[in-house]
Amino acid sequence: MFSPSHVPNPGFHDTVPSMIRFENVGMRYGMGPEVLRDVSFHLAPGSLHFLTGPSGAGKTSLLKLMFLAQRPSRGLITMFDRDIATLPRAELPDIRRRVGVVFQEFRLIDHLTTYENIALPLKIQGRAEESYRADVKELLSWVGLGERMQAKPPTLSGGEKQRAAIARAVVAQPDLLLADEPTGNVDPEMGKRLLRLFIELNRLGTSVLIATHDHALVEQARAPELVLQNGRLTVRG
Amino acid sequence: MAEERSEKREDAGEAESRSLLRLLVETKSVMPAAGATGLPLVLVIAAMCFLASLALGAALSVGGATADWTRDLSGALTVEVKPARDKNIDTQVETAIKVLTGAEGVLSVHALTVADTQALLEPWLGKGNVTEDLPLPRLIDVRIDARAPPDIAALAKRLSDAVPGAELDTHRQWQAELVRAAHAAEWLAYAVLAVVAATTIAIVTFATRAGLSANREVVEVLHLIGARDRFVAAEIQRHFLHLGLRGGAIGLALSVAAFLALGWQGNAASMFLVPMSGLRLQYYPALVAVPLVAALVAVVTARLTVIRTLHRML
Ligand SMILES: Nc1ncnc2c1ncn2[C@@H]1O[C@H](COP(=O)(O)OP(=O)(O)O)[C@@H](O)[C@H]1O
Ligand SMILES: [Mg+2]
Numbered sequence: 001m002f003s004p005s006h007v008p009n010p011g012f013h014d015t016v017p018s019m020i021r022f023e024n025v026g027m028r029y030g031m032g033p034e035v036l037r038d039v040s041f042h043l044a045p046g047s048l049h050f051l052t053g054p055s056g057a058g059k060t061s062l063l064k065l066m067f068l069a070q071r072p073s074r075g076l077i078t079m080f081d082r083d084i085a086t087l088p089r090a091e092l093p094d095i096r097r098r099v100g101v102v103f104q105e106f107r108l109i110d111h112l113t114t115y116e117n118i119a120l121p122l123k124i125q126g127r128a129e130e131s132y133r134a135d136v137k138e139l140l141s142w143v144g145l146g147e148r149m150q151a152k153p154p155t156l157s158g159g160e161k162q163r164a165a166i167a168r169a170v171v172a173q174p175d176l177l178l179a180d181e182p183t184g185n186v187d188p189e190m191g192k193r194l195l196r197l198f199i200e201l202n203r204l205g206t207s208v209l210i211a212t213h214d215h216a217l218v219e220q221a222r223a224p225e226l227v228l229q230n231g232r233l234t235v236r237g
Numbered sequence: 238m239a240e241e242r243s244e245k246r247e248d249a250g251e252a253e254s255r256s257l258l259r260l261l262v263e264t265k266s267v268m269p270a271a272g273a274t275g276l277p278l279v280l281v282i283a284a285m286c287f288l289a290s291l292a293l294g295a296a297l298s299v300g301g302a303t304a305d306w307t308r309d310l311s312g313a314l315t316v317e318v319k320p321a322r323d324k325n326i327d328t329q330v331e332t333a334i335k336v337l338t339g340a341e342g343v344l345s346v347h348a349l350t351v352a353d354t355q356a357l358l359e360p361w362l363g364k365g366n367v368t369e370d371l372p373l374p375r376l377i378d379v380r381i382d383a384r385a386p387p388d389i390a391a392l393a394k395r396l397s398d399a400v401p402g403a404e405l406d407t408h409r410q411w412q413a414e415l416v417r418a419a420h421a422a423e424w425l426a427y428a429v430l431a432v433v434a435a436t437t438i439a440i441v442t443f444a445t446r447a448g449l450s451a452n453r454e455v456v457e458v459l460h461l462i463g464a465r466d467r468f469v470a471a472e473i474q475r476h477f478l479h480l481g482l483r484g485g486a487i488g489l490a491l492s493v494a495a496f497l498a499l500g501w502q503g504n505a506a507s508m509f510l511v512p513m514s515g516l517r518l519q520y521y522p523a524l525v526a527v528p529l530v531a532a533l534v535a536v537v538t539a540r541l542t543v544i545r546t547l548h549r550m551l
Contacts (some may be wrong), residue, residue: 067461089548090465097463105459124464168462 016163018042018078019207020066021121021174025075027061029068035061037231043209045175050218051211059211062228063178066209067101068092097125100206102168104180106161108153114164115140115149120174128163128171143167143197158185166194175177176207183217198201272372278444279484282437282531286488287495289433290527294496296426299518305417306412314389316377319402330375333400335409337379340395342387351375434534442476442533445542460550470543474536481535485528491522 020043027036035058041223043049053061064070065077077084079095087095089191108117118140124133142144143163153161162185169177181189181196195210195217202208208224212218218225224237301386316333320326330348354373370480378521381387383536393405459469516524 069457069461093460093463093465096461101461107454107461109455109458120459121462124459124462124468126468172463 012080013018016213019045019080021076021078022065023076024075025065025068025072027058027065029061030079030154034073035231036065036072036228036233039231041226041235043207043213045207046202046205046206048221048223049065049210050221050223050225051076051228052213052215052218052225057228058231059213060180061234063180063211066176066178067099070160087102087105096174097121098175100172100174100177102162102165102169102177102179104184104211106153106165107113108161108164108168110153113150113152114145114156114160114195117153118167118171118185121168123171139167139171159187159190160184162190162194166197170201170206175205177201177209179208181212181214182210183212183214188216191217193218240397241347246335247311273507275480276358278480279487281440282481282484282535283487283491284435286489286527286531287491289430289531290489290492290524291495292426292429292433293523293527294492294516296423296430296472296521298516299419299423299426299449301517301520303416303423307418310322312380312383314379314381315406316379316396317404317406318375318377318400319404320372320374321402322444324402329400330377333377333396333403336396336399337377337392340387340392342382342385345383346380347378349378354486365370394447437534438538441538442542445473445477446546448476449543456547456550460547466544466547469547470540473543474540477535478532479540482528485531488531489524489528492527522525 005066021040022041024181025036025039026034028034039062051062053059061070065072066079071085079112080098082091082095084095085115106128109120115136115224117130119129119136122136132233137148137149140149143162145167146161148160149158151160156164162182166179166182179199182198186194191214198210199221202223210237223237224235226234227234316337318326318329318333320328320439334348337343355374357376358373388404392530396403396405456469500516
């Protein structure tokens with residue numbers, strides 16, 4: 001059967017053993033307790049992983065470290081061979097552009113249309129609209145939002161928002177896709193469709209990390225699991 | 238459907254003619270034009286541009302007028318011949334004219350007649366009240382070559398030697414005081430201009446910060462999907478460019494109307510001691526610079542504020 005963790009990424013050179021590496025990472029919010037403790041793992045290019053654990057275990061917090069919304073309070077994080085602790089602020093966008101994120105609460109921009117929301121990662125790269133209009137429309141049709149292109153996010157259903165958020169995360173063809181509870185707002189049938197979408201993307205070379213507390217989802221794809229429990233991480237499979 | 242519409246709008250020549258209009262009508266921004274800073278801010282900038290135009294117009298007018306006075310007065314002297322009990326005033330005036338006409342640097346000499354002198358006093362004493370036997374001083378208007386003026390001190394000495402009771406008035410005292418007052422007024426106008434500019438900068442800074450914090454979520458999402466500060470700043474700057482130009486245009490229109498109204502009022506109106514019949518035509522182009530400078534100030538201020546504020550975010 002399809003074994004995503006061993007699909008090589010053709011765009012990545014062989015000398016790079018991992019695109020993400022955590023070593024003894026700890027993280028706390030402000031002066032609060034550590035929500036992540038001694039977290040160590042690495043993600044290889046072209047791999048697919050689940051990140052599981054009960055609600056409040058720290059899944060979102062771990063993802064925040066990876067999309068550079070939070071800094072670790074200790075430990076070492078390397079992304080694309082860069083130590084993010086020493087990364088100057090001006091270089092954060094370069095890393096972030098290689099990471100697509102499906103936020104748990106979507107974070108679509110309400111006053112822009114669905115089309116504009118999904119085209120945004122391309123627009124901020126300074127690309128002219130003519131160069132991507134057709135691609136964005138094609139992607140919109142592919143996630144089943146072809147008819148809702150001009151709708152604003154507040155008028156979309158939960159499932160539509162979910163798919164819009166996923167489309168925005170993948171439109172710029174990131175090297176790494178982080179999805180935070182991407183099936184949390186949809187029925188099981190839609191959940192299966194979205195999972196197939198992630199597996200397809202992974203097949204095309206993107207590393208994928210799916211955070212979920214939905215065990216049914218994990219059982220549908222045979223992929224290694226990073227399990228968070230009380231801020232500690234173990235790797236299964 | 239909306240896509241089709243926007244494609245149709247891209248038609249060739251039409252786009253060209255609309256480019257100016259586009260500067261005034263804001264195009265859609267990633268940042269929602271934070272409601273609170275829209276129309277009120279346009280009006281505030283309009284008021285600021287109105288004040289700035291008035292101050293600039295006043296400064297230019299006063300500056301121009303002082304330059305004219307200096308030019309006019311330094312080309313003129315007045316000789317006052319006081320009547321003396323034992324001398325005939327007409328002979329005294331004649332002697333004075335002789336002395337003056339011969340002097341180097343003097344272009345013309347013109348003695349005011351008794352009737353002229355009476356006419357000068359009429360506004361104060363009333364018509365017919367100036368009697369023949371009132372001992373009036375006689376005035377001689379002397380035009381001199383401003384570029385090669387005569388030696389004033391020597392001329393005054395020769396004059397008073399030849400005609401006791403003749404005094405040379407160089408207008409210097411009067412001129413110096415007037416020019417000093419006018420210069421003060423001119424600087425006052427420039428100070429008003431500076432205060433207006435500083436106020437505009439402060440207002441735009443506040444508005445930018447308010448806009449940024451109202452759009453905090455959007456700014457954060459933009460950053461997380463890889464936007465650089467430059468992109469965020471450009472979106473906000475564009476907003477302030479439109480605000481600045483729109484407000485500036487309104488302020489300019491109001492100030493031009495004000496100056497035209499002053500002109501229509503005629504000589505009754507004066508500004509900072511200077512009688513003004515509206516703004517001189519040559520100064521109107523300078524007023525057009527006001528909204529442009531205002532828009533530039535707004536844009537630069539917004540950009541600096543955004544970059545500075547964002548630097549404190551991750
Ligand atoms: N912004 C925050 N400030 C303070 N504490 C937070 C914040 N976000 C999450 N936490 C805390 O961190 C812990 C882990 O939360 P989270 O990473 O959201 O878990 P999960 O995504 O697995 O449900 C929880 O105890 C939560 O209360
Ligand atoms: Mg979570």
